[in-house]
Amino acid sequence: MSAFQKLVEHSKKVSNFDHLASIVGWDQASVMPSGGAEARSNAMAELDVHIHSLMTQPHLSDLFAQADEESLSNQDQAVLREMKRDWQQANLLPESLVQAQSLAGSKCEHAWRTQRGNDDWAGFEKNWAEVVNLSLEEAQIRAEASGTTPYDAMLELYEPGTTSASLDVLFADVKTWLPSMIDEAIEKQKANNILLPNGHYPAEKQKALGLEVMKLLQFDFEHGRLDESVHPFCGGVPSDVRITTRYDESEFVQSLMGIVHETGHARYEQGLPKSLAGTTAGQARSMGIHESQSLFFEMQVGRSQAFVEHLARLAANHFEGPEFTQDNLSKIYTHVEKGFIRVDADELTYPAHVILRYEIERDLMNGVIKHTDVPELWNEKMKAYLGLSTEGNFKNGCMQDIHWTDGSFGYFPSYTLGAMYAAQFMAAMKQTVDVDTAIQSGDLSPIFTWLSDNIWSKGSLFSTDDLVTQATSETLNAKHFKAHLESRYLDK
Amino acid sequence: MSAFQKLVEHSKKVSNFDHLASIVGWDQASVMPSGGAEARSNAMAELDVHIHSLMTQPHLSDLFAQADEESLSNQDQAVLREMKRDWQQANLLPESLVQAQSLAGSKCEHAWRTQRGNDDWAGFEKNWAEVVNLSLEEAQIRAEASGTTPYDAMLELYEPGTTSASLDVLFADVKTWLPSMIDEAIEKQKANNILLPNGHYPAEKQKALGLEVMKLLQFDFEHGRLDESVHPFCGGVPSDVRITTRYDESEFVQSLMGIVHETGHARYEQGLPKSLAGTTAGQARSMGIHESQSLFFEMQVGRSQAFVEHLARLAANHFEGPEFTQDNLSKIYTHVEKGFIRVDADELTYPAHVILRYEIERDLMNGVIKHTDVPELWNEKMKAYLGLSTEGNFKNGCMQDIHWTDGSFGYFPSYTLGAMYAAQFMAAMKQTVDVDTAIQSGDLSPIFTWLSDNIWSKGSLFSTDDLVTQATSETLNAKHFKAHLESRYLDK
Numbered sequence: 001m002s003a004f005q006k007l008v009e010h011s012k013k014v015s016n017f018d019h020l021a022s023i024v025g026w027d028q029a030s031v032m033p034s035g036g037a038e039a040r041s042n043a044m045a046e047l048d049v050h051i052h053s054l055m056t057q058p059h060l061s062d063l064f065a066q067a068d069e070e071s072l073s074n075q076d077q078a079v080l081r082e083m084k085r086d087w088q089q090a091n092l093l094p095e096s097l098v099q100a101q102s103l104a105g106s107k108c109e110h111a112w113r114t115q116r117g118n119d120d121w122a123g124f125e126k127n128w129a130e131v132v133n134l135s136l137e138e139a140q141i142r143a144e145a146s147g148t149t150p151y152d153a154m155l156e157l158y159e160p161g162t163t164s165a166s167l168d169v170l171f172a173d174v175k176t177w178l179p180s181m182i183d184e185a186i187e188k189q190k191a192n193n194i195l196l197p198n199g200h201y202p203a204e205k206q207k208a209l210g211l212e213v214m215k216l217l218q219f220d221f222e223h224g225r226l227d228e229s230v231h232p233f234c235g236g237v238p239s240d241v242r243i244t245t246r247y248d249e250s251e252f253v254q255s256l257m258g259i260v261h262e263t264g265h266a267r268y269e270q271g272l273p274k275s276l277a278g279t280t281a282g283q284a285r286s287m288g289i290h291e292s293q294s295l296f297f298e299m300q301v302g303r304s305q306a307f308v309e310h311l312a313r314l315a316a317n318h319f320e321g322p323e324f325t326q327d328n329l330s331k332i333y334t335h336v337e338k339g340f341i342r343v344d345a346d347e348l349t350y351p352a353h354v355i356l357r358y359e360i361e362r363d364l365m366n367g368v369i370k371h372t373d374v375p376e377l378w379n380e381k382m383k384a385y386l387g388l389s390t391e392g393n394f395k396n397g398c399m400q401d402i403h404w405t406d407g408s409f410g411y412f413p414s415y416t417l418g419a420m421y422a423a424q425f426m427a428a429m430k431q432t433v434d435v436d437t438a439i440q441s442g443d444l445s446p447i448f449t450w451l452s453d454n455i456w457s458k459g460s461l462f463s464t465d466d467l468v469t470q471a472t473s474e475t476l477n478a479k480h481f482k483a484h485l486e487s488r489y490l491d492k
Numbered sequence: 493m494s495a496f497q498k499l500v501e502h503s504k505k506v507s508n509f510d511h512l513a514s515i516v517g518w519d520q521a522s523v524m525p526s527g528g529a530e531a532r533s534n535a536m537a538e539l540d541v542h543i544h545s546l547m548t549q550p551h552l553s554d555l556f557a558q559a560d561e562e563s564l565s566n567q568d569q570a571v572l573r574e575m576k577r578d579w580q581q582a583n584l585l586p587e588s589l590v591q592a593q594s595l596a597g598s599k600c601e602h603a604w605r606t607q608r609g610n611d612d613w614a615g616f617e618k619n620w621a622e623v624v625n626l627s628l629e630e631a632q633i634r635a636e637a638s639g640t641t642p643y644d645a646m647l648e649l650y651e652p653g654t655t656s657a658s659l660d661v662l663f664a665d666v667k668t669w670l671p672s673m674i675d676e677a678i679e680k681q682k683a684n685n686i687l688l689p690n691g692h693y694p695a696e697k698q699k700a701l702g703l704e705v706m707k708l709l710q711f712d713f714e715h716g717r718l719d720e721s722v723h724p725f726c727g728g729v730p731s732d733v734r735i736t737t738r739y740d741e742s743e744f745v746q747s748l749m750g751i752v753h754e755t756g757h758a759r760y761e762q763g764l765p766k767s768l769a770g771t772t773a774g775q776a777r778s779m780g781i782h783e784s785q786s787l788f789f790e791m792q793v794g795r796s797q798a799f800v801e802h803l804a805r806l807a808a809n810h811f812e813g814p815e816f817t818q819d820n821l822s823k824i825y826t827h828v829e830k831g832f833i834r835v836d837a838d839e840l841t842y843p844a845h846v847i848l849r850y851e852i853e854r855d856l857m858n859g860v861i862k863h864t865d866v867p868e869l870w871n872e873k874m875k876a877y878l879g880l881s882t883e884g885n886f887k888n889g890c891m892q893d894i895h896w897t898d899g900s901f902g903y904f905p906s907y908t909l910g911a912m913y914a915a916q917f918m919a920a921m922k923q924t925v926d927v928d929t930a931i932q933s934g935d936l937s938p939i940f941t942w943l944s945d946n947i948w949s950k951g952s953l954f955s956t957d958d959l960v961t962q963a964t965s966e967t968l969n970a971k972h973f974k975a976h977l978e979s980r981y982l983d984k
């Protein structure tokens with residue numbers, strides 16, 4: 001057996017334990033009774049330690065050196081490249097740092113759940129200082145190994161190949177037109193008369209409607225399920241994808257579009273190349289590309305007039321009321337409003353929330369600012385981008401997100417990268433696919449075939465740049481995103 | 493750290509992986525979509541290999557030798573004894589035999605699923621020959637190590653400390669009175685007019701009723717759940733016990749009493765000593781004691797007049813119809829009928845099915861008979877014990893059970909041992925607890941306190957014999973079981 005084949009076998013072994021971690025993780029989030037938490041945490045921690053020990057076995061170093069000398073096909077070279085990236089990342093940090101981060105992150109996140117409600121920045125700041133310091137240490141180690149800036153080294157964990165230099169250009173572009181576009185859209189929507197949900201919408205009926213929408217989106221129920229959890233997510237494994245949603249019986253807006261969003265993530269997972277299952281190259285390309293699929297489903301398809309017509313039609317099987325007309329649903333799902341909270345933000349204001357976070361975490365990781373500078377910077381940027389002040393308002397300001405509490409610096413850009421990729425994919429798709437007709441017909445297969453051919457079936461065989469260029473004949477830019485937003489919100 | 497403490501730490505580590513195996517096993521049986529099967533099998537097999545490698549680590553041998561020399565409390569000695577038993581059993585068989593058994597068992601079981609329906613003994617016999625031969629090999633290795641007969645060595649896997657010498661005595665006793673008692677009970681019930689389920693009983697309502705019954709039985713929902721699966725079982729871990737049932741909408745009898753049965757298993761698990769969690773001594777004592785708890789709930793409590801009154805009362809919250817009166821439910825749940833199929837058998841005929849299987853598997857493992865002798869022996873014994881011929885009727889004869897298809901020889905006695913233990917526990921309990929009054933009152937706490945004090949909280953700290961003697965002041969015998977059956981079925 002060649003060194004390369006041995007590495008593939010090893011990768012499949014690790015992947016089997018990752019499978020277990022995914023399933024028990026889903027279980028913990030969606031069905032586990034509260035009393036099971038302690039034993040489960042112990043079991044999951046034991047599994048993490050085991051996976052880490054597999055990833056850091058000393059003999060892998062020799063195998064990678066040998067495999068580099070072997071004559072491999074182009075595809076096998078890509079498989080090797082991705083396995084190596086994974087291995088290098090797992091071996092970079094000293095065990096003591098990983099443990100310290102895990103402890104500090106758990107402590108900070110746990111306390112944050114109470115501190116946020118109490119607007120207790122002083123209390124949070126104490127725990128967070130340690131989290132930030134450890135992340136700075138991590139970023140430094142990663143930067144030295146990769147020869148990049150500390151922030152770029154963190155970004156690499158979520159968006160391989162993406163740099164802050166490229167993000168700076170993309171986001172600078174967005175910042176030139178987004179604030180005025182938001183104002184214009186709000187002005188334009190002033191006369192809109194929206195009927196907001198105002199009744200009792202039983203969870204059971206919301207679920208039945210959600211399942212119909214998933215069917216329309218060709219979710220493969222032989223290889224996945226819909227369940228419930230407090231924080232909706234897409235988990236499981238490609239052969240068994242678990243998406244979740246949360247039903248609030250006083251409204252239906254969130255769960256319905258949430259299901260469309262998670263179905264996008266799920267179909268990407270379900271569509272990954274089976275021949276590469278168990279290898280890193282068989283996995284999703286990046287967080288941004290993953291988000292591009294959920295946002296393609298949610299924003300490009302889900303909020304289109306043609307799709308909202310389906311939503312209205314299917315909703316009528318379960319609910320009645322004037323709030324369920326196509327016109328009203330469409331207004332609900334394209335309503336623009338400046339707000340403090342990212343997770344409640346609409347499509348148009350969302351990038352402002354992300355760019356603000358990106359600029360702060362970039363400067364924080366690069367040592368340009370200190371963690372104590374964050375509240376003031378947050379306030380300044382919120383005023384500049386959305387005209388809202390967060391002075392002294394921590395819970396609706398810099399303490400609102402969970403991401404930074406455990407040191408996940410470098411993740412936020414993925415959201416807006418996803419939105420941009422999605423718009424660019426749609427523009428390219430429209431060159432060869434009559435998208436509106438496909439949606440109207442109720443058979444969306446041509447759309448999914450394009451996505452499968454260009455994105456899903458590629459796994460991580462290509463760099464993000466190559467993937468996007470092959471699919472759209474250009475590198476990522478903000479042009480299509482802008483055009484999409486202008487068309488939807490300004491009727492341009 | 494002492495060698496003993498190191499062994500306890502190792503045991504907890506293994507237990508963490510067992511936890512993962514239990515949860516993904518539950519997932520596979522109750523919620524996994526069919527398309528997830530292949531990847532799941534691979535992941536579970538990988539986990540099995542890992543657990544086995546942990547159990548056979550070479551340094552354990554030294555640790556056990558050292559621990560034997562350490563000065564330990566009585567309880568720690570019991571903990572050590574149980575860890576050692578587990579370790580010895582895991583290390584006894586050569587890897588090649590375990591693998592051959594796994595392959596032959598899977599092949600035989602898989603083919604059996606079709607062959608049974610086709611009454612294809614000839615086809616089944618070919619695969620089964622290999623399974624039996626490998627089990628004979630296993631039994632021989634185990635017998636040599638323990639100095640017992642081959643069958644007793646297999647029995648030890650399910651019922652530590654129980655021998656066929658003792659089973660022969662117990663079952664010989666039962667055989668003297670059971671056949672005539674069955675005839676007498678059937679004669680006595682001839683005039684009974686039973687209203688069988690005859691309508692549509694929606695799964696949702698059956699579930700709601702089941703949950704109410706579980707509440708009455710004080711199932712701890714903070715540490716467990718009720719779900720569905722094709723073959724009902726009790727799984728999960730003590731802090732998170734997962735029971736399942738199957739809803740047939742054309743009747744309610746099976747799911748309702750099935751839930752009572754599984755709740756008995758579950759409360760045993762939930763009641764195991766938390767201070768010993770993660771060690772073998774903190775686990776259930778044996779399959780027979782486990783079954784004694786499910787049968788205590790189902791047979792001793794569940795089919796009592798006082799409990800059936802609760803069932804009728806709770807059923808009225810969800811269903812209506814003359815089939816739900818206390819009198820009719822009681823008749824349904826104590827109806828005696830001679831039949832071919834063990835899993836459909838009533839309380840009174842069930843032991844006949846078990847004794848028949850015990851006698852055959854004992855002689856098969858001890859080399860007294862060959863596997864090709866089984867159909868004829870089955871027919872003879874069915875005629876002798878239940879007056880039914882299975883000549884040429886394999887699917888309702890020796891091909892009906894799954895147990896032997898993968899070589900689980902030694903398991904069957906546990907069912908009737910459980911029934912006997914349950915009757916003996918009830919007789920002892922009644923010395924100090926007013927059981928009928930407790931059931932009637934709807935607060936069954938005194939019953940559960942007795943079970944917790946005498947059985948659940950003991951884990952595997954004592955041998956089965958000691959456990960039973962401490963709880964009932966006598967060793968296991970058939971007297972209480974006989975008295976219970978006479979009282980219920982012959983009004984004696």
